[in-house]
Every structure is written in C-alpha cells, then in structure tokens.
Amino acid sequence: MQATRQRFAALQAQAAHAGVALRPPPPEPTTCCGRGCNGCVWEGFYAAAQWWCEDAQGALAQPGGGPS
Structure with a gap:
C-alpha cells in the first residue's frame, strides 16, 4: 500500500x-x-489504482503535460 x-x-x-x-x-x-x-475490495482498489496511474501518465505525456 505504501508503494501505491x-x-x-x-x-x-x-x-x-x-x-x-x-x-x-x-x-x-x-x-x-x-x-x-x-473479489476482495483491495483487488478492485489496486485495479483502479493501476488505471489511475496509467491515466495520469497519459495526461502528463500530452503536449504541454510536462516531462514523461
């Protein structure tokens, strides 16, 4: 959890x-x-966390989004 x-x-x-x-x-x-x-709630959380991180990295990779 700390790493997330x-x-x-x-x-x-x-x-x-x-x-x-x-x-x-x-x-x-x-x-x-x-x-x-x-199907623990933590499984859903970690799946959502992975998606959020990918989405955030995508936003940062857009032109004007800063260093990737």
Missing part, C-alpha cells in the same frame, strides 16, 4: 509542477473484512 501511496504522490507532484489537472486517485477501501475473499 508514493506513486500517487509522485504523479500528483509531477502534475502540479506541470500545471496538469488530474482527477483524484481512487480512495482506499474501508470495508475489507480481512478474510481473503475472492
């Missing part, structure tokens, strides 16, 4: 430096029961 938070922070800092607006990253789940369920 750090990645969010790094991309948000790059976007702020480049003047690029990003949507907020996905919120961390608060409803995990800790039983290792198939």
Whole structure:
C-alpha cells in the first residue's frame, strides 16, 4: 500500500509542477473484512489504482503535460 501511496504522490507532484489537472486517485477501501475473499475490495482498489496511474501518465505525456 505504501508503494501505491508514493506513486500517487509522485504523479500528483509531477502534475502540479506541470500545471496538469488530474482527477483524484481512487480512495482506499474501508470495508475489507480481512478474510481473503475472492473479489476482495483491495483487488478492485489496486485495479483502479493501476488505471489511475496509467491515466495520469497519459495526461502528463500530452503536449504541454510536462516531462514523461
């Protein structure tokens, strides 16, 4: 989880430096029961986090989006 938070922070800092607006990253789940369920809320979170990071990198790669 720490690595994901750090990645969010790094991309948000790059976007702020480049003047690029990003949507907020996905919120961390608060409803995990800790039983290792198939389809755990954490699986959905990490999938959404990956998509958010790819979307943020795409926005930063656009002309005027700052360094890629």
